[in-house]
Amino acid sequence: MAYQRVAIVGAGITKFVRRAQETGKELAFQAAKMALDSCGLTMKDIECVSLGTAPDAFDGVHMKGEYLSDGSGGWRKPYMRHFVGGGTGVFAPIHGWFHVASGMFDTCLVVCSEKMSSCHPHPQGAFKTIFDHTTEQPLNPTLIWIFALEMNRYMQTYGITKEEIALVSVKNKKNAMDHPSAQLPMEITVEDVLNSEVLAWPVNRLDISPASDGAAAIVLASEHVAKRITDKPVWIDGVGWNLDTAYWATRDLAYPRYVEKAARMAYEMAGIKEPQKEIEIAEPYDPFDYKELHHMEGLLLADRGKAVEMLLDGKTQRDGDRPMCPSGGALGVGNPIAATGLMKVIEIFLQLRGEAGKRQVPGNPRCGLAQAWGDLMQVGTVVVLRR
Amino acid sequence: MELEKFELGATHYKESDLKEGKLLSLPWTPNLKYAWDNGVAIGRYLAELKEGRIIARKCNKCRRIMLPPRMFCELCWRPTDEWVYVQDTGRVNTFSICYVNWDASRIKKGEKPHLPAVIEIDGASPGMGILHLLGEVEPEEIKIGMKVRAVWKKPEEREGAITDILYFKPVRR
Numbered sequence: 001m002a003y004q005r006v007a008i009v010g011a012g013i014t015k016f017v018r019r020a021q022e023t024g025k026e027l028a029f030q031a032a033k034m035a036l037d038s039c040g041l042t043m044k045d046i047e048c049v050s051l052g053t054a055p056d057a058f059d060g061v062h063m064k065g066e067y068l069s070d071g072s073g074g075w076r077k078p079y080m081r082h083f084v085g086g087g088t089g090v091f092a093p094i095h096g097w098f099h100v101a102s103g104m105f106d107t108c109l110v111v112c113s114e115k116m117s118s119c120h121p122h123p124q125g126a127f128k129t130i131f132d133h134t135t136e137q138p139l140n141p142t143l144i145w146i147f148a149l150e151m152n153r154y155m156q157t158y159g160i161t162k163e164e165i166a167l168v169s170v171k172n173k174k175n176a177m178d179h180p181s182a183q184l185p186m187e188i189t190v191e192d193v194l195n196s197e198v199l200a201w202p203v204n205r206l207d208i209s210p211a212s213d214g215a216a217a218i219v220l221a222s223e224h225v226a227k228r229i230t231d232k233p234v235w236i237d238g239v240g241w242n243l244d245t246a247y248w249a250t251r252d253l254a255y256p257r258y259v260e261k262a263a264r265m266a267y268e269m270a271g272i273k274e275p276q277k278e279i280e281i282a283e284p285y286d287p288f289d290y291k292e293l294h295h296m297e298g299l300l301l302a303d304r305g306k307a308v309e310m311l312l313d314g315k316t317q318r319d320g321d322r323p324m325c326p327s328g329g330a331l332g333v334g335n336p337i338a339a340t341g342l343m344k345v346i347e348i349f350l351q352l353r354g355e356a357g358k359r360q361v362p363g364n365p366r367c368g369l370a371q372a373w374g375d376l377m378q379v380g381t382v383v384v385l386r387r
Numbered sequence: 388m389e390l391e392k393f394e395l396g397a398t399h400y401k402e403s404d405l406k407e408g409k410l411l412s413l414p415w416t417p418n419l420k421y422a423w424d425n426g427v428a429i430g431r432y433l434a435e436l437k438e439g440r441i442i443a444r445k446c447n448k449c450r451r452i453m454l455p456p457r458m459f460c461e462l463c464w465r466p467t468d469e470w471v472y473v474q475d476t477g478r479v480n481t482f483s484i485c486y487v488n489w490d491a492s493r494i495k496k497g498e499k500p501h502l503p504a505v506i507e508i509d510g511a512s513p514g515m516g517i518l519h520l521l522g523e524v525e526p527e528e529i530k531i532g533m534k535v536r537a538v539w540k541k542p543e544e545r546e547g548a549i550t551d552i553l554y555f556k557p558v559r560r
Contacts, residue, residue: 013390014397021398021410030396038388060415120414122491133423134433135455136518138550140489145503145518148483153505156481156531180390200485200501201526214397245461249505249516250453253481350390357389 003101007226007233008093008385010039010219011346016183016334019117020213024059025071028113031215031339032073035109039219039229046219047105048078052092052112054085054337054374057126059118072111072217085130086287086374087241088112089216089341090381093370094239096220097383106222113215114336123211130376132246144208146377148200150253151290155202157254158305160293162202166193167311168289169206169331175318176328178358181343183212183334193289209287212334216342218349232353237367238270238384248376259298259373259380266369267300270384275300279384280322280365281351283344285373286329292316295371296324298380323361326351341372345383352387428456431470437547439539443511445469451512473510475537476558480505480516484526500526506535506555522554534558 012034014020014027022030028051036042051072056064065081072079082088082095089112096110116123127143154160167190176185188206196206219229226233242265244251244258251257263275272278284295293307301322302310310316316324327333327347330340348368350356371382404410425433428444432455435442444456447468451460460467482504486494494500502524505516521529522538535555545551 011388012393013395015395015399017397017399019400019402021400022396027397034393034396038393060417125490128489131518132455134425134429135549138548139503139518139520140501141503141518142485142487142489142491144487145483145485148485149481149503149505152483152531153481181395197486198484199487200483200503202483247453247455247457247461249480249518250514252514253505350388353388355389357391 004103005223006097006100006220006236007223008218008236008349009221009226009229009233010035010041011217011349012038013181013216013343013346014214015181016212016214016336018183018210018212020115024068024113024115027115027213027215028068028071028111031113031217032109032111035217035219041219041229043073045107046073046077046109047107048099049074050092050096050099050108050110051079051081052083052088052095052338052342053081054083054088054114055126057119057129058116058123068113072113073109084375084379084381086285086337087341087372087379087381088338088374089343090345090370090372090383091241092338092342093218093220093236093345093383094241094381097236097239100220100222106225108220109217110220111215111217112338112342114339115213116211116336117213144200144203146248147288148203150377151202151288153253154290154294160308162194163190164308164312165290165293166190166207168286168292169193171317172286172325172329172331175326175359176332179328179333181214181333182328184210184332185328203288207289209330209335212336214334214336214339216339216346218342218346232387234349234352235386236383237386238266238272240265240382242380243375244378246376246378248378255304256294256298256380258378259295259371260300262380262382263299266382266384272384278367279369280363281326281348281361281368282324283327283329283347283370284324285341285371286325286331287335289331291373292324292329295373299369299371299382318359318361326356326359326361341370341381344370344372348385352385428458432456433547436549436551437545439542441473441475441508443471443473445471452510452515454508454511454515454517473508477506477508477535477555479529479531479533479535480507481531482521482529502526502529504555519552520554521556523556
């Protein structure tokens, strides 16, 4: 397949906060402006704009793509919104990649903005309508059910304990202490997680990422343009995405096969044969702590049921052999849905450039991965990045 | 670039800032009403629930007996072929003990937790689960793999809805 090689050349991010005074448009502008400033470009250099944002129901603003377009720099430009639920933030670089890889454009500004705080009393209520309206909603489901049901099945299938899973939350919230955007950086213990409020057993409050407001942005460029902008381009060498059935209760809840299919698509494109050896650093999606382990297995970064061993051995710590979520992840940095995935992409971008500051992992990694997940826990989105 | 060298956007405020009027906001409570059509497959499913029966749909290519029923097989991507009655018993595939309501409010003191479960229905293909609730069981007694049976509303109270099954209760020996 013939396409232009695409690089990330700049990045911007706001702080992630529970409630932002800024509107979604203003957050989008802040992140987009920082992304352009970071690589010395102006809006004149941008040929098209790709926007990612999650359900309109959070904001109560229908056609949120259009609403956010001005702040995102979409005025009088080819502009397009994409949305695959929680997977949106890592679909963002894929969506931008299409625009540049196709040869239609040489630069693309990719913006993800999310404002969940507008929804009262809690944005969780907006998730009710993701369940089937006739066969599930009359049972009054809350979003946490599907996570609790999946986590319980995962624990039972492989004999994994809540104590072990809590270590993911401890690790990621601690990693977030070094992230300047972080909403929930903290040093906690496994006992703190186990003693936090039980929301939907086996899920406790500290097993979950928070609701957040925030935005993130990256600048993409084709190979010949990227080399003029920066001497440290980070290449998008593989992209993959995949969707499982919406009849979620008929799936194998212990294993995310759709994530595996997305990963295999990205690995094939990037020429990766042995992901456990070749992917040196990763940001798997961690809206709940067990999801980091669940996703490591779907991404083939751990054998089935064995991700927990890497965690217990310390391999997934920032100074370990295979750092996972060195940013602090959704659990620590926060979870403004679409912006979270792009935050993860930005973290790998910075890590590969050696610019992650106090979060920098040792060993000068050359190849990393970011992944997000969402819709009715059915979509996997994956990018493989190299320097 | 390092994030630390930039002034990052987003200014946090507290929930109380709104209540105390330190920040202004415009509230809106939408009053939208929808009527969701049941469709062909779920229409029959609900009509059978009203009669106290669970009906599934079979694909003669992959031979799966599917719940909830659908007029097309998403695996074979072809029309399904037959209606098949299944049992009103099954096994717990997974469950949760839930102390929050749909809008993230907490259940009241003394109220029993919600007990959602994925239940694999007997007579449907293995792994064919539906979301429903458990009842007449203490939370600590629930186990994955437990055999359960539907507890139905009285016939005159049924309305052709998934809630015509009140919950599933353990089959005790």
